[in-house]
Amino acid sequence: MIEGDAIENVWFATRYRDLPPVAEEQLRLASLAYADSSKAEMHLALAKAVAPNNPVVKVGEYRYFFYKNRLQEALDVACDCLAVVAEELKLPTQWRTVEPYHANFGSDEPAHRYYLFCLKAYAYLLLRLNRMDEGRTAVDKLLLLDPGGTLVDAAGDGGPAFAGGPDLKGVVSRSMERADPPGDGTDAASWYACTADQGGTFVNADFAEEVRATPDEPNSPAR
Numbered sequence: 001m002i003e004g005d006a007i008e009n010v011w012f013a014t015r016y017r018d019l020p021p022v023a024e025e026q027l028r029l030a031s032l033a034y035a036d037s038s039k040a041e042m043h044l045a046l047a048k049a050v051a052p053n054n055p056v057v058k059v060g061e062y063r064y065f066f067y068k069n070r071l072q073e074a075l076d077v078a079c080d081c082l083a084v085v086a087e088e089l090k091l092p093t094q095w096r097t098v099e100p101y102h103a104n105f106g107s108d109e110p111a112h113r114y115y116l117f118c119l120k121a122y123a124y125l126l127l128r129l130n131r132m133d134e135g136r137t138a139v140d141k142l143l144l145l146d147p148g149g150t151l152v153d154a155a156g157d158g159g160p161a162f163a164g165g166p167d168l169k170g171v172v173s174r175s176m177e178r179a180d181p182p183g184d185g186t187d188a189a190s191w192y193a194c195t196a197d198q199g200g201t202f203v204n205a206d207f208a209e210e211v212r213a214t215p216d217e218p219n220s221p222a223r
Contacts, residue, residue: 011110
């Protein structure tokens with residue numbers, strides 16, 4: 001199983017470092033313009049033109065369409081993500097033809113986990129779009145590739161969050177961020193509350209003062 005926001009792994013972080021500054025800036029501007037669809041999509045298109053196959057841009061697109069409830073477009077992006085990662089891993093382009101012998105999907109190899117994350121998102125969207133037969137086929141493929149439901153990581157021990165959440169006044173809410181080095185995800189010492197003064201690039205600008213989080217970016221400094 002992929003627990004928590006598993007795209008925040010070593011493989012994905014490397015792609016973030018490879019992201020051209022111009023594309024990163026366009027993603028930031030797209031986030032700031034979230035409420036203005038035409039403007040936000042212009043910035044997303046520019047980011048895509050600069051770095052068409054960078055997974056960070058793909059995830060930015062996916063999240064934009066997903067939170068806009070434009071699920072068909074989010075599905076198209078998820079499909080693109082699968083194709084991009086498949087090419088890098090030298091897997092068959094079509095996920096339906098990927099088999100367990102193509103790679104050790106049950107391992108904790110970050111690139112393989114990212115591929116499964118994309119397939120999981122793709123299956124979920126198919127089901128949300130009421131394309132039940134296709135969705136079940138995608139779920140069956142997930143189970144075939146990783147029958148043990150490998151737990152790559154955990155964020156907490158099943159109880160209250162170790163860190164973050166709303167402040168005492170209930171005005172500011174901070175995300176829980178991973179310590180460096182990461183450590184055991186079920187150990188409270190492995191986590192701390194986001195220390196940023198405002199939300200990061202991918203936090204909706206309308207809520208950046210209230211939501212202190214850094215999704216798809218390096219974590220804030222631990223204090």
